Amino acid sequence: MLTLPQAWAEQATANDVARQANNQTVTHTASAANTMDSTVDNGQAMERIAVTGSRISRQSMETASPVTVIDADTIRAEGYQSVDEVLQAQPAMAGMAVGATTNNGADGIAQVDLRGMGANRTLVLLNGRRMVNSGSGADSAVDLNTIPVAMIARVEILKDGASAVYGSDAIAGVVNIITKKDFDGFQFDINGGATDKGDGENVELSALYGFSTERGNYTLGLAYSDRQGVMQADRDWVPPGASSFVPGGSLDGKVRDGDDWVARSEGYDYTEESWLQTPSSKYSVFANALHEFDSGISFNGDLLYTKRQSEQMMAPQPASVMLDVCDDDTTSDCITLTEQMLIGGITPDEQGRVEYRRRMTDAGNRIYEQDTDTLRVSAGLSGQLDLPSVMDWELSYTYGNNSATTWVHNSINATKMAQSIYDSECSGSECSNPWFSGEPLDPSIINDISYLEQTEGGNEQHIAAALLSGELFELPAGMAAFAVGAEYRHDSGYYTPDPVIVAGDGTAAQQDPTDGSYDVISVFQEISLPFTDALTGEFALRFDDYSTFGKATTWKIGLTYEASDELMLRTVAATGFRAPNVSELYGGNSGSYDYLTDPWGNEEDAQILVNYTSDADLKAEQSESYTAGLVYSPRYLDGMSVTVDYWRFKIKDAIARLDVQAGLNACHGGDTSACETFNIGPDGNLTNLTNPLTNVGYQDTSGVDMNLLYVFALGGLDWQVRNDLTYLLQFEQDGVDYTGTIGGMYGGYAKLKNNFSLQAGQGDWQLIYANRYIGAMDDINYGDKVDGVLYHNVSARYQFNDVYSASLGVKNLTDEEPPMVASGNEAGTVPEVYDTIGRQIYAGVSFRF
Numbered sequence: 001m002l003t004l005p006q007a008w009a010e011q012a013t014a015n016d017v018a019r020q021a022n023n024q025t026v027t028h029t030a031s032a033a034n035t036m037d038s039t040v041d042n043g044q045a046m047e048r049i050a051v052t053g054s055r056i057s058r059q060s061m062e063t064a065s066p067v068t069v070i071d072a073d074t075i076r077a078e079g080y081q082s083v084d085e086v087l088q089a090q091p092a093m094a095g096m097a098v099g100a101t102t103n104n105g106a107d108g109i110a111q112v113d114l115r116g117m118g119a120n121r122t123l124v125l126l127n128g129r130r131m132v133n134s135g136s137g138a139d140s141a142v143d144l145n146t147i148p149v150a151m152i153a154r155v156e157i158l159k160d161g162a163s164a165v166y167g168s169d170a171i172a173g174v175v176n177i178i179t180k181k182d183f184d185g186f187q188f189d190i191n192g193g194a195t196d197k198g199d200g201e202n203v204e205l206s207a208l209y210g211f212s213t214e215r216g217n218y219t220l221g222l223a224y225s226d227r228q229g230v231m232q233a234d235r236d237w238v239p240p241g242a243s244s245f246v247p248g249g250s251l252d253g254k255v256r257d258g259d260d261w262v263a264r265s266e267g268y269d270y271t272e273e274s275w276l277q278t279p280s281s282k283y284s285v286f287a288n289a290l291h292e293f294d295s296g297i298s299f300n301g302d303l304l305y306t307k308r309q310s311e312q313m314m315a316p317q318p319a320s321v322m323l324d325v326c327d328d329d330t331t332s333d334c335i336t337l338t339e340q341m342l343i344g345g346i347t348p349d350e351q352g353r354v355e356y357r358r359r360m361t362d363a364g365n366r367i368y369e370q371d372t373d374t375l376r377v378s379a380g381l382s383g384q385l386d387l388p389s390v391m392d393w394e395l396s397y398t399y400g401n402n403s404a405t406t407w408v409h410n411s412i413n414a415t416k417m418a419q420s421i422y423d424s425e426c427s428g429s430e431c432s433n434p435w436f437s438g439e440p441l442d443p444s445i446i447n448d449i450s451y452l453e454q455t456e457g458g459n460e461q462h463i464a465a466a467l468l469s470g471e472l473f474e475l476p477a478g479m480a481a482f483a484v485g486a487e488y489r490h491d492s493g494y495y496t497p498d499p500v501i502v503a504g505d506g507t508a509a510q511q512d513p514t515d516g517s518y519d520v521i522s523v524f525q526e527i528s529l530p531f532t533d534a535l536t537g538e539f540a541l542r543f544d545d546y547s548t549f550g551k552a553t554t555w556k557i558g559l560t561y562e563a564s565d566e567l568m569l570r571t572v573a574a575t576g577f578r579a580p581n582v583s584e585l586y587g588g589n590s591g592s593y594d595y596l597t598d599p600w601g602n603e604e605d606a607q608i609l610v611n612y613t614s615d616a617d618l619k620a621e622q623s624e625s626y627t628a629g630l631v632y633s634p635r636y637l638d639g640m641s642v643t644v645d646y647w648r649f650k651i652k653d654a655i656a657r658l659d660v661q662a663g664l665n666a667c668h669g670g671d672t673s674a675c676e677t678f679n680i681g682p683d684g685n686l687t688n689l690t691n692p693l694t695n696v697g698y699q700d701t702s703g704v705d706m707n708l709l710y711v712f713a714l715g716g717l718d719w720q721v722r723n724d725l726t727y728l729l730q731f732e733q734d735g736v737d738y739t740g741t742i743g744g745m746y747g748g749y750a751k752l753k754n755n756f757s758l759q760a761g762q763g764d765w766q767l768i769y770a771n772r773y774i775g776a777m778d779d780i781n782y783g784d785k786v787d788g789v790l791y792h793n794v795s796a797r798y799q800f801n802d803v804y805s806a807s808l809g810v811k812n813l814t815d816e817e818p819p820m821v822a823s824g825n826e827a828g829t830v831p832e833v834y835d836t837i838g839r840q841i842y843a844g845v846s847f848r849f
Helices: 006-011 014-023 072-077 083-088 339-343 414-423 443-449 582-586 660-668 672-677
Strands: 036-039 045-047 067-071 122-126 152-158 173-179 185-195 202-212 216-227 254-257 260-263 275-277 280-292 298-314 318-324 353-359 366-386 390-412 450-475 478-496 514-530 535-546 551-562 567-578 590-595 607-613 621-632 640-657 690-714 717-733 752-762 765-774 777-779 789-799 804-811 840-848
Touching: 067 072, 072 152, 072 789, 072 804, 083 152, 260 339, 275 298, 318 414, 414 443, 443 450, 450 514, 478 582, 514 582, 535 567, 660 672
Parallel strands: 122 173, 607 690
Antiparallel strands: 036 045, 067 152, 152 173, 185 202, 185 840, 202 216, 216 280, 254 260, 280 298, 298 366, 318 353, 366 390, 390 450, 450 478, 478 514, 514 535, 535 551, 551 567, 567 621, 590 607, 621 640, 640 690, 690 717, 717 752, 752 765, 765 789, 789 804, 804 840
């Protein structure tokens, strides 16, 4: 599964390989450090390598930080369609990161959530350098859809705080995506699949071409992928929806029944028009170049461009307007309550208004479309300086740009809708307002009040960096290695909603524009000291100066101790920070329909409008992280390696929105401060319900990772057994314990998550069985038990000859249905946590010349 430098691989026993694979991974540096270094035992040269989580190139893969590696063969064998699917299947992931099954509000974005600490607290790198935030505009994290699976050589997940090395956003850890390079020849791949129910089809076509010269290697790739949708109504386990917004309209909760107005007794089933898996198409071009000049200076660069066209679909707009009721003093537009309305119990509120609700089926479904373009170019020059000792240097520049246009078809202008209702008012017993008739509306009315909503947005990033590394001096146990560098980064973002939405005239929530930028200057240093042959210390220190909140200093201390040839102990203590991003600092107020339970019982629906606010005076988050563990490779069982790591992350001054549900419950219980914080009015009036963005939040999470890898030969076959387990001890945020809970807005923190795989093969063929377990949880709002689930996957791969290979597999072999979650956010469950698509069959063919 891992590609080791050849010189290393030739010396390693099966036991060594297992230990290294389960402990660290190898990242070939694209600088002078990628050349062969000094001669080692047996006259062989060992390549200097850079390990994710450190900028020091070294000859050993042993460091204090735990790293998980997923290589290209594993990605293909397990049928992953996207990078986010690869990552979110790992036990170390928690929470509810958005992806292909997020139909409401994600704009087609896919993200990763390491430890469940939030997507904006996991730093995403591409070939060791930052990736631009991307999505629909002023985004706080990387849209993983911008990185095609076809270009990936491997994915490295650093499960340790790394702000002292990489700066902001690495509080929870780092995902480093390494692209294919050093490639010779031409390769064409076709991969695709579908569910056993005949929907959810997906296909990926990719081509890779590379050639080498005496000066370097040059690689170019193209990729196209298309994913079809799955409707909620096409899965019989999806419970019907029951929205209070009904096609014929309701007034003050009453509906028309002949000449009478009666209490609404039925809801609208919105699942018939909602995606369970959203459609998406992506077009990508990527390239890598390594070139060495006569002067000994090397050039390394990579380019990535991705166009994403995606779609979500929801039921027709649920439109709500407050209508003024005519009285003797009314001089403006108003409606007259008829005798039948008054008999039916329709009465104005204290402001003389009644609410009119209507499911706008006459206009058609809400269709959300996105067209995004993301460009990322990174280039560097590297070489060596002949100082008292040979030093490696590198200068690099990285540019990223993301732009997006999004549309919402069949949106409704609430101001025009209210005016249409007023204009339809008439007097006399023979006159009837078409809005109150319970019948479909005339197309002329729909044409007047509906519109195409359009939003523009984008992100831009510039990074200039310099790095000097090498060996400082010799200690009795070996050379002291170091890295020191500086970096300048400029980030900007904007998001411009449709003018109707900005003006607050839409039936969708009002939103203000976002536009802003910031700069940061950073200096950093690392040093690795071999105190003894067994004990090595790793120390990092970083200073950042932001144009927004000011300065931040972070540090990291790591120790590794080779207790014996079989046992290594490791520990890391570190501080971290996360700078407030553009949307958090400059984001305009916006509305969000959150899944909540009204403890007063005033609201008719589970989705309640919440006003989200930002704050230009936010401070940086601060964190502390600690990991301690061991790597054990017993001599008596050659080829086995076991790792156990305890981890804990604590964040203070967390930039977070508060838990509105907890606030509602506290206010209902008599906590007046909660009522004030969330703008809850008397008797549970939620008209101005607000969720502020503040620095008062905190997170405290801890757990244990256990990993086992066993590589052996038996019965003429090569076997590999792998097991990755994460046991969550605690996840507490802002005074609420989310450990072992799940819900529509917060949760997804199973105490136990486990991945197991058994691989057998010989020569040209390989068979894999894998399963993934998500433990039982409690519904965070209702306390109901949500059962655990076990998914089974099988796959096979065969290499026909040097040119052709093929693969075939089945995901969710037993077609497990997702557990029902009463307070879930879609289809009666939480699609971001569970498999909602069902059994999927996939296959692929590869041609290499």
